Amino acid sequence: MRLVIVLVGPARPENVGAAARAMKTMGFSVLRVVDSEAHLQPAARYVAHGSSEIIENAQYYSDLTSALHDVDFTVATTARSRAKYHYYATPDELLPLLAEKSRWLTTAALVFGREDSGLTNEELALADVLTGVPMIADYPSLNLGQAVMVYCYQLSSLMIENQKDSASAHDGQLRALRARSIALLGYLGVVNDEKMSDWIQQRLGLLEQRDVAMLHRLLHDIEKKIAE
Known part of the structure; x- marks a missing residue:
């Protein structure tokens, strides 16, 4: 299963570069950027350091709906309280969930929101499952690059599994x-x-x-x- 990383409205090019570097380290290669040109700024390539091809091949979309046009299953990250949501999975819980999906779906997306405000309610509604990193802190927030690294590390085993021939039959x-x-x-x-x-x-x-x-x-x- 192909897993696409989607960054919605990133403000700082350094964060996009850090995300690209995390992706490359863990075997991910497809980056989509929504409503931002931060990936086009030199600082993004500088911080990417050896992962510039991910930045150069990043696909731009004006809105999240367009960015998910060919995606079969969407996971959106949020720092909001999980108590509100019935379809919430921790990073640990995501791995078996996506491993099962990889046997019958072709493309999944992992969506990260804006550094200051995350994803809107309308954008969260586009997801099949929400996820967040459990943290012990008064203000539970990760830098965008750190968040991408956490999830890419957690899900890296999916990138080395063999693609199932039957997956496309269930798209x-x-x-x-x-x-x-x-x-x-x-x-x-x-x-x-x-x-x-x-x-x-x-x-x-x-x-x-x-x-x-x-x-x-x-x-x-x-x-x-x-x-x-």
Whole structure:
């Protein structure tokens, strides 16, 4: 599975360079930058030090939705309290989660937010799973480059596993399941039930491939019955 690193609105080129260096050290190579030109500044290449090809090949997007256009599964980092979210995973918990996803999905993204304000609620809503680094501190925050290094180190074993031949056969399954679920809620007239909609969308990202396939079968039967 290809794992893309996405930096949203980075303000300091040095942080982008540090992120690129962390990526290269741990075997990651695909960097996407959203709504920032920090990666184009000389300081980014200077700090990257031996990882300049990651900076040079970085892909720019104006918004996060565009940056995730070909991504099957999205993990977004946040420093906010995990108590609010039902679909939260620590870095330790991410490894088995993504290892399972790598057997049936082709591309995943790990999204990092702005240095000062992180990701917006709208951007967090684009993720399948949220994650954060547990820290013992009054102000729990990591430098962007440090955060990228923590996750790249934690997930580096995924980069050396063999790509599964069957992965492409399941591309789009999870996104399709989300769309079918929303459509069904609309048909039932409960799409505006925010608690229900949030719960469904939050839980879907934690499902394994077999569960996704079974839910597709269930929704198919429901849709067929409704159409009668």
